[in-house]
Amino acid sequence: MKSLSILAAFLGGAVVGAAAGVLFAPERGEDTRNKIVDALRKRGIKLSRTEMEDLVDEIAAEVKE
Template sequence: MSNLSLLYAFIGGAIVGAGAAVLFAPEKGEDIRARIADLLRKKGIICSDNEIDALVEQLTTEIDD
């Protein structure tokens, strides 16, 4: 395999990998926090941004354990 073919294969793999990463990446934390706040408000629970952050941190800790 020539060096040029190897370079093209590497670049092609990097492009495919980057595309897959974008497609399968989870939502940003900010978006998830907004969704949690919306769900809580629909249930009649009003929370501040700090309380949402604390809730997300607690849930993340419990999931990791």
């Protein structure tokens, strides 16, 4: 059980780190969101557009703090 939580924390950190890197790239917001969606889909994570926008907003707020 402990190894599962460590793996989940690692994967969560990797996703947040990748998203933060993409958010700081000098591109339009729509292009950035599309890159995030593509990266998540490659890992088997499927989100609706509203879920994805919420996730991007949440990550952006965390990065700004």
